[in-house]
Amino acid sequence: MANKEDALLEELTQQEYKYGFTTDIESDLAPKGLNEDIIRLISSKKEEPEWMLEFRLKAFEKWKKMEEPKWAHVNFPKVDFQDAHYYAALKPKVELDSLDEVDPELLKTFEKLGISIDEQKKLTGVAVDIVMDSVSVKTTFSDKLFELGIIFCSFTEAIKKHPDLIKRYMGSVVPMTDNFYATLNSAVFTDGSFCYIPKGVRCPMELSTYFRINEANTGQFERTLVIADEGSYVSYLEGCTAPMRDENQMHAAVVELVAMKDAEIKYSTIQNWYPGDKNGKGGIYNFVTKRGICHESAKISWTQVETGSAVTWKYPSCILKGDNSVGEFYSVAVTNHHQQADTGTKMHHIGKNTKSIIISKGISAGKSNNSYRGLVKINKGATNARNFSQCDSLLMGNDCGAHTFPYIEVKNKSSKVEHEATTSKIGEDQIFYCNQRGIDTEQAVSLIVNGYTKEVLKQLPMEFAVEAQKLLEISLEGSVG
């Protein structure tokens, strides 16, 4: 019997990354390296106004003097920023009016991913802005959104069509000099998504973007800005898969959310980038800065299911500036094989009666390392602030690590901060119990993991939750012997 299990384990751990394929589309590629000329090239390729170029150059000047953060519980070789391409646009770069005009190779890729635009178009209620290597290919449903005054377009288009909004809000939540990777992004970002919901409008559909890194050796620098004006509501979905690569690819995105008075933003992410092979070779480096600001009585809710990347460095955070505002963070982070993740959140309470909730579920398998790092900061003026944090870690096998680094800074005596943490191991007893009822080990693991992550998964929109569940199963196959 033991042999049988070993064979099963062998077979399952041999499982390669399911979405590892590349698309053969001719790319418009800038030469390797990072300097002022490259930044000017990016800006001119994108036909940007002068003020945008100035923003980039200023960020680049600052970045040159900065150093990579070293405090995260991750280990990887130093990235050579001069040995990467900073711009890759798909050819031919023309405006497309219908799917017929889209490169058939590209359509095939989407089909392989199970997210063909064709299918997406039919899906009622989901508008998709697909970003493949930096340039937005097509935005659907924009007409319908336009009627409501909702703007949902690529960042590049927003720079041209809505310069006032961009100038006003870009860098307002994540300042240009916030951190090494955010500053780099400010200098070289190539595209991303922009969303504006006008006053009092409830966005009737889930807005969603699929990101995908395609060109070999291209760092991808996305920038997303979501603005929910007074009393509005929007649910935004972001999901990604990437093709298999041997060399490490770096991704440093910036996401800024602005929730005005009484507005609510729900931002959900499924992250499934190539994690490297089972020996730890290759894989995406994911260094993301995500932050939202809540004005009076506003609410921002981050939900993330992280299964990919070789190295993850990511802390979606909330600045609770307005009185009575609410911040939420729900996270499932899975690491397997040699993956490393250092992820968590910051909840910064500034306004009175502000509330935040943090639910973090880490799952470590293989030889991976999974860390939760969170900061709850309560300012002097944040009277009656409340926080509840729950950080659970689940271990599978004996070679992985789970770490929790909670930081709490409280400067107001009326506040209430609660922190609960548990670490457990998927018990052989639990698995045997399932086995005895006729459930095989693979299915038992997925049952137990689904139960463990339920609190987070239920925050996701229905179809996204189903996708997330499948992803968890794939990511953990063969983790228990």
Add this chain to the structure above:
Amino acid sequence: MLKITDLKAKVEDKVILRGINLEVKLGEIHAIMGPNGSGKSTLASVLAGKDSYEAEGTVEFLGQDLLDLDPEERAALGVFLAFQYPVEIPGVSNMNFLKTAINSIRKQKGQDPMVAKEFLARVKEKSALVELDAALNSRSVNEGFSGGEKKRNEIFQMAMLEPKLGILDETDSGLDIDALRIVANGVNTLKNEDNAFIIITHYQRLLDYIIPDFVHVLYNGKIIKSGDKELAKELEAKGYDWLKEEAEAV
């Protein structure tokens, strides 16, 4: 139906079962009694296929040797173990767990998943049998259940899965008299000419409610005495010492 021949088992070089021989026929109830540490629970675990035990000998069940099968294959063949300490599975509802179990077994047998209507009807019927509060079914498996609820849940699961061989591992320990009666009633209702039960217990009192056809005494990894229900009563009155002496004298 079940024929255990010279079954030996050890865990990490510690020998626990030293050659068990036992035959169970359809329609029979066998009780296994014995002092602490005699190997009763090990026998139950080995029959169910817990892999921390190294077992040898043969366990013939419906024409197959159980020792060659994985635990889930044994379950599909009709072996059910009511655990002494049922585990908790947070976040997984009792209903979802049972549905997964039933359909996994059906899949192994090449059958289609059970339709929802049939499943719900069965849940209603069987939970009434063990007087299990319907609300428990939407709660996570055994999480926050009282000791008695956990044991009744085991019998409920057994009723749902309709096994050929039900093994009850000290299901009666920790139960008050009402719960004991409910558990016994569940077993008596499920019992028919087409299944069999092995009941492992410390105390004779359960056997006042479930009348065994045979009683076996396990001591130091071997069955040292077999008899009918009167043997259980004798043990209750005299304890195990006289049997231990008898066994050691041999």
